[in-house]
Amino acid sequence: MQVDKEAYAIIFGVKKFFQYLYGRRFTLLTDNQAISKIFGEHKGLPVMSALRMQHYATYLQSFNYEIRFRKSANHANADAMSRFPLDISDPENEIEESDAVELSQIDTLPLTAAELGQVTAEDHTVQKLIQGIKHGHSVEAKDRFGVEQHEFSLQKGCLLRGIRVYVPAPLQKRVLEELHSTHFGTTRTKSLARGYCWWPGLDRDIEDMVANCADCQSVRAEPAKMNLHCWETPTAPFQRVHVDFDGPYLDTYFFIYVDAYSKSRSKYAGPSRPKVPSICIARSSASLAFRQSW
Numbered sequence: 001m002q003v004d005k006e007a008y009a010i011i012f013g014v015k016k017f018f019q020y021l022y023g024r025r026f027t028l029l030t031d032n033q034a035i036s037k038i039f040g041e042h043k044g045l046p047v048m049s050a051l052r053m054q055h056y057a058t059y060l061q062s063f064n065y066e067i068r069f070r071k072s073a074n075h076a077n078a079d080a081m082s083r084f085p086l087d088i089s090d091p092e093n094e095i096e097e098s099d100a101v102e103l104s105q106i107d108t109l110p111l112t113a114a115e116l117g118q119v120t121a122e123d124h125t126v127q128k129l130i131q132g133i134k135h136g137h138s139v140e141a142k143d144r145f146g147v148e149q150h151e152f153s154l155q156k157g158c159l160l161r162g163i164r165v166y167v168p169a170p171l172q173k174r175v176l177e178e179l180h181s182t183h184f185g186t187t188r189t190k191s192l193a194r195g196y197c198w199w200p201g202l203d204r205d206i207e208d209m210v211a212n213c214a215d216c217q218s219v220r221a222e223p224a225k226m227n228l229h230c231w232e233t234p235t236a237p238f239q240r241v242h243v244d245f246d247g248p249y250l251d252t253y254f255f256i257y258v259d260a261y262s263k264s265r266s267k268y269a270g271p272s273r274p275k276v277p278s279i280c281i282a283r284s285s286a287s288l289a290f291r292q293s294w
């Protein structure tokens with residue numbers, strides 16, 4: 001979450017000194033290289049799933065600034081304050097503002113952060129990814145579900161993709177039930193899920209759940225009723241014929257047509273589907289039958 005915190009520090013500083021900065025050119029110095037790239041002047045909006053970073057970038061776009069990277073060793077004027085020991089008895093319970101958003105995301109779920117963290121720690125499918133995030137090295141695509149690694153972060157042992165909390169398999173059913181407690185249909189349940197949680201195959205799980213929910217199915221909108229259309233009665237032979245292929249039956253294909261007026265039937269039978277277009281067969285048979293009927 002280091003990047004988030006660094007980004008928030010910049011936003012905090014810019015807000016704090018808004019009246020001195022707005023409308024003037026200024027320089028932002030950061031000792032975080034990633035941040036200096038993400039918020040670089042001509043970068044446009046960062047393509048990240050973390051909505052918060054996009055909000056930060058959008059906010060910064062209204063300022064005229066240049067951003068420069070400065071090594072931590074030379075950044076002592078700003079870092080000095082953060083390195084003074086603080087008189088906090090339980091630093092674990094001090095929540096940074098940038099973390100508060102993510103913790104509140106976890107709180108919305110029908111799980112506690114502790115429970116989620118514990119089950120996540122036992123979930124072998126994400127261990128390589130978690131180690132990668134902790135130690136800042138990249139992991140193979142298969143170990144991060146084919147999703148860009150920078151989209152993931154860790155918060156109190158819980159894995160997040162953007163602001164969506166990763167839910168390990170043993171807890172997914174409970175989250176699904178919560179998502180569907182008001183029996184929204186598939187689309188609304190999915191959009192609700194997109195705001196809070198994520199796991200591979202989540203959309204499919206929601207579709208299955210709604211499809212198998214008796215309550216939802218009983219109130220599902222029936223397709224609109226169509227009026228049955230009856231063919232008009234023809235007034236002469238071969239005004240209209242009905243044709244179709246049939247087969248193979250005993251290795252034989254049939255091309256069948258019925259004259260709607262006389263109900264006389266004809267068929268072509270062959271070892272394969274006729275090569276001649278059906279319209280030609282129908283026309284030649286029809287003209288023959290027509291001549292015979294006169």
Ligand SMILES: [Zn+2]
Nearest residue numbers: 183213215216
């Ligand atoms: Zn339902």
